[in-house]
Structure formats: C-alpha cells, structure tokens
Amino acid sequence: MTAEKKKVLKRLSSALYPLGAAAFIVVLWAITAAAVGEELLVPSVGATFRGLWQMLTEGATYAAIGGTIWRALAGWALALVAAAVFAALAILFKPVKKLFAPLMSVMRSVPTMSVIMLALLWVTSGQMPLIVTFMTLFPVQYSAMVAASEAVDPRLVEMAKIYRVPTAKRVLKMYLPCMAPQIVEGVRSTLSLTLKVTIAAEVLAQTRDSIGVGMMQAQSFLQTDRILGWTVIAIVLGALAELFVTFAAWAARRLYAVGERA
Amino acid sequence: MKKFLSILLVAALAVTALALVGCDDPEQPQEGYTFVIPDGAPALGAVSVLNDVPDGIKSVEIVPSNTISQRAVQSDIAIVPANLAANLYNKGQDVKLVGTVTHGNLFVLGTSDSVKTLSDLEGKLVYSIGQNSVPDYVFRTLIKEAGLDVVQGDAAQEGKVTVNYKNDGSEVMQQLVAAKKEGKDVVGVLAEPAVTNAKAKGMVELFDLQSLWQTRTGADATGYAQAVLIVKGDVAKDKAFMDRLIAALEGNGAFVTEHSGEVAGIIAKVYPQSSFAAQTFTAETLERCNCAFTTGAACKAEFEAMAQAIMAINGQAIGGKLPDAAFYYEG
Numbered sequence: 399m400t401a402e403k404k405k406v407l408k409r410l411s412s413a414l415y416p417l418g419a420a421a422f423i424v425v426l427w428a429i430t431a432a433a434v435g436e437e438l439l440v441p442s443v444g445a446t447f448r449g450l451w452q453m454l455t456e457g458a459t460y461a462a463i464g465g466t467i468w469r470a471l472a473g474w475a476l477a478l479v480a481a482a483v484f485a486a487l488a489i490l491f492k493p494v495k496k497l498f499a500p501l502m503s504v505m506r507s508v509p510t511m512s513v514i515m516l517a518l519l520w521v522t523s524g525q526m527p528l529i530v531t532f533m534t535l536f537p538v539q540y541s542a543m544v545a546a547s548e549a550v551d552p553r554l555v556e557m558a559k560i561y562r563v564p565t566a567k568r569v570l571k572m573y574l575p576c577m578a579p580q581i582v583e584g585v586r587s588t589l590s591l592t593l594k595v596t597i598a599a600e601v602l603a604q605t606r607d608s609i610g611v612g613m614m615q616a617q618s619f620l621q622t623d624r625i626l627g628w629t630v631i632a633i634v635l636g637a638l639a640e641l642f643v644t645f646a647a648w649a650a651r652r653l654y655a656v657g658e659r660a
Numbered sequence: 661m662k663k664f665l666s667i668l669l670v671a672a673l674a675v676t677a678l679a680l681v682g683c684d685d686p687e688q689p690q691e692g693y694t695f696v697i698p699d700g701a702p703a704l705g706a707v708s709v710l711n712d713v714p715d716g717i718k719s720v721e722i723v724p725s726n727t728i729s730q731r732a733v734q735s736d737i738a739i740v741p742a743n744l745a746a747n748l749y750n751k752g753q754d755v756k757l758v759g760t761v762t763h764g765n766l767f768v769l770g771t772s773d774s775v776k777t778l779s780d781l782e783g784k785l786v787y788s789i790g791q792n793s794v795p796d797y798v799f800r801t802l803i804k805e806a807g808l809d810v811v812q813g814d815a816a817q818e819g820k821v822t823v824n825y826k827n828d829g830s831e832v833m834q835q836l837v838a839a840k841k842e843g844k845d846v847v848g849v850l851a852e853p854a855v856t857n858a859k860a861k862g863m864v865e866l867f868d869l870q871s872l873w874q875t876r877t878g879a880d881a882t883g884y885a886q887a888v889l890i891v892k893g894d895v896a897k898d899k900a901f902m903d904r905l906i907a908a909l910e911g912n913g914a915f916v917t918e919h920s921g922e923v924a925g926i927i928a929k930v931y932p933q934s935s936f937a938a939q940t941f942t943a944e945t946l947e948r949c950n951c952a953f954t955t956g957a958a959c960k961a962e963f964e965a966m967a968q969a970i971m972a973i974n975g976q977a978i979g980g981k982l983p984d985a986a987f988y989y990e991g
Contacts, residue, residue, distance in 0.1 A: 438733050438751060519834055522814035523824060604791055604825040606812045618792040619976045620729055620747050 441623040449623030450630055458612075463631065465607035466527075470596040473531025477539055478585065480532075485543035489573065490565065495544065505537040510595060514602050524606070527599035534595045535588055542584030546577035582647040589643060590636035597632060692718030693736035693895055698725040699934050701851055702739045702887035703927050705761030705951040707919075708912040709905075711926050716901040722931035736892050737905070741794050742885040742966050743977045749987045750979025754893040756989040758902070759955035760962060761909065763883030765852040765948060766795050768867040769859070771840040775847060775866050778806035785816040787832040788849040791825035792977060794886045794966070799823075799849050801969040802872050816846075828935075829854030836863055852948045853941055870950060877965050883950050885963045896989050906955060906991065913952035917943050960988050 427443055434440040441449070453459045488495035513533045517526045550573060558568050600610025609628055616624035695717050697703050703710075703722055713720055723731050732738035732748060732755075739761055740748070748755050768775075768786075775781060781803065790796050800810050803821050813822045826832045832848045839846040840862065847866065850858055859865060870883040877884075889909065896902060916923055920943040928937040954962070967982050975981065 436733060438748075438753070439730060518831060519838075524814050602827065604827070615792055617726075617729070618744075620744070620751055620979070621976070 438620055438622055441626060446623045446626045446630070449621065450627035453624060453627050453631075458607075459631075461607045462609050462612045463635070465605070466593075466596060466600065466609040467635065469527045469600070469605070469608070470531060470592045473528040473596060474535060474588070474592045476528075477532045477535035481536055481539035481543055485540050485547070486569065488540075488544055489547040490569075498540075502537045502540055505533070506541070508533070510534055510598070514599055517599075518603060523603040526603035527596045527605055527608070527610070530599040531592055531596050535592060538588055538591070539584065542588075543577070543581060546580035546584070547573060549580060550576040578647075578650075582643065586640050586643045586647075589639040593632055593636050593639070692716050693891075693901070694718060694734075695720045695737040696728065696731040696735045697722050697739045698728040698741075698887075699723065699931060700725050700936075701762055701765050701853075701949055701951075702741075703931075703934070703936070704916060704923065704946065704949050705887055705912060705953070706739060706909065707923050707926055707951075708915040709908050710930050711915070711919075712908070714901075714904045714908045716898070716904065720930060722927065722934060732890070736895050738890055739887050740890060742888050742963060743793060743797065743970055745888045745890050746963075746967050746970075746978035746983045746987070748890070748979075749983045750981055755890045755987075756893065756896045757959070757963060757983075757987055758889045758891055758896070758906065758989045759909065759953050759959045760885045760888050761912070761951060761953055762887040763881070763950040763952065763954070763962070764794075764798070764870040764873065764886045765855075765950055766798060766849060766869040767852065767855045767865055767948075768799075768847060768849055768869065769836065769855065769863040770845070770847045770866045771836055771863065772845050773864045773866070774845055778802060778867070778872075779808065781806075781821045781847060782808055783816055783818055784821060784845070784847050786821060786823050786847045786849060787826055787835045788823050789826060789829055789832055789851060790849075792974075794884075795849060795851065796825075797966075797970045797973055797977070798869050798873060798884060800973055802869065802876065804973075805876065833858055833861070837861060853936070853939065853945050855948070856942075856945045879962065879965070881954070881958070881962075883962075885959070885966045886950075888959075888963065889953075891989070902989075902991065906953075909953040910955075916946050916949075916951055920946050955989070956991065963988075 424443055427440075431437075431440045431442045437445060484498060488498050510530065513530050514526070517529050517533075521529055554572055554576075558572055563572075597608075597610045597613070599605075600608035601614050602610075604611055604614070609632060613625050613628045616622070616628065693716060695709070697706050697710075697720070699722050702725075709717075710720060710722075717737070721731075728738070728740055729744055729748075732740050732744065733753065742760075745755070745757055749757075775784065786799075788795065788799060800823075803810050809820045811817060811820045811822050812825070814824060816822050824835075826835065829850050832850055833854065836846065836848045836858065848858070848863070849869075855865065873884045874882045891902070891905075919926075920941055923941055923946060924934075924936045924939045927934050931937075964982070967978055970977050971982060
C-alpha cells in the first residue's frame with residue numbers, strides 16, 4: 399500500500415467515527431422506542447423526523463429559532479464583551495484581579511436556577527433568557543480569558559514592563575496574539591452551553607417566539623416527536639455555531655498571517 | 661487495549677439504556693389498578709378517594725402537574741385536564757372519559773376595580789396561569805367572544821388584551837403585588853385557593869369565569885370541564901369496580917365542604933411536597949373550587965362545549981379533532 403493510499407484511508411476512517419457514533423445513537427434510540435412501544439413516551443426515529451419535517455414547513459418554527467438565536471447571541475456577546483473588559487482590567491492591574499477573584503467565584507457558583515427564579519421576579523419574559531445567559535457565561539468567559547493571560551510568557555511581560563511598552567501595544571502585540579488560541583477555544587466551548595441555558599430560561603419564562611416555549615407547547619400537546627424535533631434543531635444550531643467560530647478563527651489567523659507578511 | 665475498553669464502554673452504555681427502559685415495570689405483587697392525580701386543584705376533586713381508597717385500587721399517587729401526561733399514559737385511572745383527556749384519546753390511547761371532577765376555579769383579579777366588563781380589558785396587561793391548558797382556553801374563548809383581540813407580550817398594547825403567561829399562581833401574584841405597589845393597573849387570571857390569598861393582599865375580584873361560561877353556554881350548572889377522570893378500556897369494563905369508584909367520587913363534593921379543615925392534610929399525607937401542604941382552607945374557598953363530580957349526559961355536554969371551544973382556538977391541544985362517541989363512558 400502506498401503512503402498516499404494510506405492517507406486517504408486514514409481520512410476516510412476518521413470520517414467514519416462520527417458516522418458510527420450517530421449510527422449508535424440511532425440504533426439505541428430505535429431499540430428503546432421498540433422496547434417501550436409507546437409513541438407518546440418514546441417516539442420512533444421515523445416519527446421524530448416526520449415531526450421535524452412538518453415543523454420545518456411552519457412559519458412559527460422559524461420565528462422561534464430566530465428568537466432563540468437572537469437571545470442566545472445577545473446574551474453571549476454581551477457576556478463576551480463584558481468579560482473582555484473586566485479581564486483586560488484584571489490582567490493589566492494585579493489588585494483588580496485580586497478584587498475580582500472572589501466576586502467571580504461567587505458568580506460561578508450561583509446556581510442557574512436561582513438566577514432564573516430571581517430574574518422571573520425582576521425582568522420581563524423577553525429579557526429573562528438574555529440576562530440568565532449573560533449571568534451564566536460572564537464568569538466562565540472571564541476566567542477563560544484570565545487563564546489564557548497566565549499562559550503568556552512571564553519573561554515577555556517582564557520585558558514589556560522594563561522597556562515601558564505602551565499599554566495599547568502590549569495588548570495588541572503581546573497579550574492578544576499569545577492568548578488568541580485559548581480564547582477561541584474557550585469561546586467555542588461556551589456556545590453550546592449558551593444555547594442550553596437560553597432554552598432552559600425560555601421554558602421557565604414562557605418567552606414568546608422561542609424554542610423553549612416550542613418544546614413546552616409540544617409537551618402540553620403530547621407531541622413528543624416535536625420535543626425531540628426541537629432537540630435536533632438545537633443540536634444542529636449548536637454545531638453550526640461551533641463550526642462558524644472555528645471558521646472565523648481560521649479566517650482570522652490567515653488574515654493575521656497576511657497582515658504580518660505585508 | 662484501547663479497542664477493548666471502547667467496546668466495554670459501549671456495552672456498558674447499552675446495558676444502562678436497557679436497564680432504564682426496564683425499570684418502569686411495577687414490582688408490586690398486589691392486584692388492582694393504579695390511580696394518578698396531578699397536584700393542585702384537580703387533587704381537590706378526589707379528596708374522598710384519597711381519604712378512603714375504594715377496593716380494587718392498588719395505589720393512589722399525587723404527581724407534579726407537569727408530569728401528568730406521561731403518568732396518565734402509564735396508569736389505569738387518572739385525573740387530567742380536559743384538553744389532555746381528549747388529546748390522549750385522539751392519539752390512540754385506550755381511554756374513556758368517566759366524569760368531570762372539577763368544574764372550574766378561575767377568577768380574574770385586578771390591582772384596582774377599574775375593569776367593570778370584559779371589554780374594559782382592552783389595552784390591559786393580563787398575567788395568566790395555564791398556557792395551553794384549560795385556564796388559557798377558557799379565558800381566551802370569553803375574551804374572543806367579547807370581540808377583543810388577544811396577543812402575547814410583556815407590555816400592554818393599545819386596542820388589544822395582552823396576555824403574559826406565568827408558571828403558577830404565585831408568579832402571577834408576584835407581578836400583581838409589584839404592579840400595585842407601582843400604581844400600575846394590571847389584571848391576573850388566578851385559580852382558587854390562590855384567589856382567596858390574592859384578595860387578602862388587596863386585589864379586587866373582577867370576574868368569575870365559571871358564571872361567565874355558564875352565561876355563554878346556557879347550561880344548568882355553573883362552570884366547565886376543567887379536570888376530568890379517565891380510565892383505561894379494561895377498567896371501564898370492570899362494572900363493579902366502576903360503580904364503587906363513581907360512588908366514592910360522588911361523595912367528594914360533600915366530603916370536602918364538611919371536612920374543609922382536613923383537606924390539605926389528607927392531600928399532604930399522600931404527597932408531602934404538595935403546593936397545598938402547609939395551607940388550611942375554609943369551606944367557602946373550597947366551594948369556589950367547584951369540585952362536585954358529574955358523570956353521564958351532563959358531563960358529556962359540558963365536555964363537548966369545552967372541546968369545541970378549544971378546537972376553535974388550537975385544535976392541536978386536543979389532538980386535532982373532537983373525540984367521537986366511543987370516548988364517553990356509559991355506566
């Protein structure tokens with residue numbers, strides 16, 4: 399076998415793993431559905447995808463998907479921006495970092511449910527998922543950024559201090575390039591968490607035009623196939639979002655590399 | 661080694677999944693039927709049964725109301741919201757409607773008495789319980805028939821009735837209390853026994869939805885089919901048992917009024933985490949919960965009126981069509 403052929407085979411087999419995993423899930427699901435034998439409790443694979451297909455022909459489905467994406471993205475982006483600002487302050491000024499440390503660990507350990515319960519009292523059902531998403535993600539993203547900064551070579555930091563490199567230059571030329579890979583990884587891994595938290599909050603706030611309420615309605619209408627249909631939609635959205643960030647990071651790296659050369 | 665490990669893991673997963681499927685099998689050796697009741701007002705419709713379980717029932721369970729659809733599928737006898745009963749039947753479940761256990765306990769309250777007629781609700785924000793269930797359909801039917809438009813939202817809209825759904829009565833109460841403090845004029849749809857508490861906190865009772873519904877249908881009795889009793893087909897054939905069950909439930913209305921002080925305790929004994937556990941109800945409050953059992957022709961007429969009203973708003977709630985004659989139990 400030639401090296402070339404081996405490479406192709408290797409590529410092919412690595413594509414087989416996710417397919418195998420998907421097949422495993424489908425088989426397990428089919429067995430479970432057959433064992434339970436009750437469409438209302440565990441709908442068959444076929445019924446679920448028929449339900450999903452039906453959902454995709456309805457305008458309300460897209461309104462819900464749009465609403466949820468908007469709330470998830472808004473909460474996520476707000477948390478990202480706020481985390482960036484706070485992390486920048488913490489990285490540049492050590493006392494600030496020490497001051498934030500206990501605050502962040504408090505925020506991190508506040509149960510999502512208590513944020514939800516309190517938000518139910520204080521804000522409208524449209525705002526609630528956004529706030530809950532923000533509250534959940536902000537400390538996670540902040541810690542990811544601060545942790546990334548600790549990976550920057552301390553000798554480099556020392557050097558910048560000794561030579562009094564201006565702050566803007568330190569951030570742009572030293573911190574950002576060194577931290578970027580870790581930040582991108584952190585950002586990507588919070589995307590699916592974002593979607594989960596947003597949908598949970600939507601269910602409890604009964605937010606109009608949302609995947610959460612779609613699931614809730616499916617549950618009250620005994621449309622278990624649709625609950626699973628919504629789940630498939632949420633999984634696909636999460637995967638698309640992660641793919642998008644991966645692509646954006648790749649594009650940024652190329653642009654950056656081009657910029658460096660120029 | 662790695663391969664072996666992954667095979668082992670897959671096998672473990674499969675075994676777990678199968679075990680999960682298998683663990684629903686009841687292991688109780690006793691003969692008899694299982695009976696599930698959702699927590700909240702529907703439980704008030706079966707206090708006499710909880711207090712003195714008729715022969716032939718092996719277990720009576722009160723379950724959180726959001727799990728009742730799944731539990732009803734797995735049980736022989738269940739109390740369920742009217743829409744769910746029709747939906748189960750239309751989805752091919754072998755169930756029969758035996759009777760209505762509660763005929764409505766819904767009231768519209770306001771932070772002030774500015775609303776005198778249903779049309780005054782135009783431009784108002786209404787906090788409501790029970791989205792996609794009986795309270796929602798009763799309120800929307802009455803509003804629609806008063807010639808008003810219903811929209812869903814967080815803030816009042818000019819020319820519309822804006823409904824904001826909450827998970828339970830206490831969430832509605834929180835909004836009403838907050839609005840009253842800020843001097844805002846908002847409205848809430850609440851169910852007894854929460855209505856009594858709300859009035860104690862200064863809210864004004866505006867409408868009794870049960871009597872508005874009676875005016876609408878012209879029926880002899882007040883109210884509508886809210887929570888109903890369904891049984892599986894083979895239970896319905898067990899004539900002797902059915903007579904015992906119906907007799908036990910027919911005693912409920914009188915039992916609840918006579919033993920008003922014990923009602924919450926009887927429910928809490930079966931289900932300690934019940935929302936009613938720490939409360940004491942007066943006979944007046946319980947009377948407003950409308951928990952007299954009806955069966956036969958009266959129940960059928962009442963149920964059909966409800967099913968038609970739901971059909972006019974969202975047929976999916978009852979499985980897309982009105983249930984046919986085979987759905988109704990004939991004693």
